[in-house]
Amino acid sequence: MTQGSAPAEREAREQGEASGVTRLRNEREILAAAERVFARYGYRGASLQAIADQAGLPKSNVLYYMGSKRGLYVRLLERMMERWNALLDDISVEDDPAEVLEAFIRSKMQLSRRHPEGSRLFAAEILGGAPFLQEYLRGELRDWVRARARIFEQWAERGLMDPVDPVWLIFLIWSATQHYADFEAQVLGITGRDALSDADVEEITTFLTRVILKGCGVRPQVD
Amino acid sequence: MTQGSAPAEREAREQGEASGVTRLRNEREILAAAERVFARYGYRGASLQAIADQAGLPKSNVLYYMGSKRGLYVRLLERMMERWNALLDDISVEDDPAEVLEAFIRSKMQLSRRHPEGSRLFAAEILGGAPFLQEYLRGELRDWVRARARIFEQWAERGLMDPVDPVWLIFLIWSATQHYADFEAQVLGITGRDALSDADVEEITTFLTRVILKGCGVRPQVD
DNA sequence: TCATTGCCTGACCAATCGGTCAGGAGTTCT
C-alpha cells in the first residue's frame, strides 16, 4: 500500500514504548471490530459508529487511525486476500492428486474456520457484485485457477482422476468449504448447536474429502 | 436512474377501470426492485430511496404500498421461502436414491438460476446472522432436513449408498448449487464470461450430479 | 351539484451517516 515512496523521516523515534503498544493494540482492535461489523452488515450497512463502539473507542479515533471508511474496508479486504494467497502453494503434475486435493480442502476449511469474519466479509463483497475485488478476480485469482486447472487436466489424461471440468471442481471445493463460515447461522440453526466444535470441523473435512475425491475418481493414496 | 414507465402512460390508465392493473404492476415493480437492492446491499445497506429509484416511483409511494422497510424486507423473505418450500416435495424410502438426489440438485440449481436476486437476498440474510429467519431455520427447515436425513440413512442401511452423514450431504448440495447465484461475480470474473448460459448451467448441473452421486456411492439409475 | 372515498406524493421531521477541524494533553528538544 502506501509505503516509503517518500522517504521523509524515519519513524524510528520512539516516544515512550507504552504509547507504541497502545497504538498497535488500538489498531488491531479496530481492524477486528471492523471485520465483524462489515461482515455482518456489508460495506454500506456498516457504520463507523458501530465499529467504534465495538472497539471501545470514539468514532474520531477510528478515522484518525484509518483515514476513511473506504480505506478501512479496502485494508481489511487486502488482509484477507493475503491470508488466502498464503495457502495457494504451488503444485506440480508429479504430485499425488489425492494428497493435493485433501490438503486443498483441509487448508481451505481451516482458513474459514480460523477467520470466519474475514470469510464472511469476502462473501459479502462478492455478493454485492465485488465492486472492490473485480481486478483481483479477473487477474491474480483467474491465473491461479487456470494453472491448477491445467494440472487437473493432466492428471485426468494420466488416468489419475476422472476427466471432470477442473474449474467446476475448484468452485465445488470453494463453495463446500466456505459454506460453514458464511452460512454458519443456518448450519447452527438446523443442527441445533451453539457452535461447531473442532471435532465437528474434522468430521466435515473428512466427509468432504471422501465424497469429493471419490466423486471425481481419485483413488486415495496407496503406498 | 432508469425510468421504466412514462408518467403519461400511468395517468392514462390510472383511475380508470384498469386501476387495479396499475396497482398490481407497481407492486410487482417495487418487489422486484427491492429484491435487487436488498440482495446487493443487505438489509441495513439498502435504502428506500434506491428501491424507489429502481422502481421508477417516489419514495412515498413505496411506503404507501409496503408500509415500512422492515415489512417490505420480511415480505420478500417470505416470498423466497415459499419458492423454496415449493420444491421441498416429499420422498419415501422406496424411491430411487439416484433419481431423488439428481432431482434435488437439479431443482435447487434451477431455483438459484431463476431467482438469483432472491437467492442472494437469502444469502445476505444468513450472512448477517439470520435475524429474521431464526425461527424458520430452527423449526420448519430443521424438521425437513431431519426427515430427509432419516431416509438417506435408511438407504445406506439397504446398501443403496455409502453411510455418509446425511446432514453434511444436504449442506454440500445446498452450498454447491447456491454458489453459482451468490458468488456469480466471482464465477464470471474467473471464467471471463459476461453471464452463464443455459448450456453452462446444464453442464454444471451434470457435473455436480455425477460427482456427488458417485462421491456418496449412489449408482446411477439402471432401467 | 357537493361530499365522500381511495390513491398518491411533496414537504417535512428527528436521527444518523461519513468526515472535518480546532484544540487539549503529554513528551521531547532547544
Added chain:
DNA sequence: AGAACTCCTGACCGATTGGTCAGGCAATGA
C-alpha cells in the same frame, strides 16, 4: 521556560436515513 511535535477527541458539518402527514387529484354516491 517555551517551542514543536504527536496522539487524541468533542463539537460540528452537510447529506442522507426511515417515516409521517396534510393535502391534491379523480371517480363515485347522493
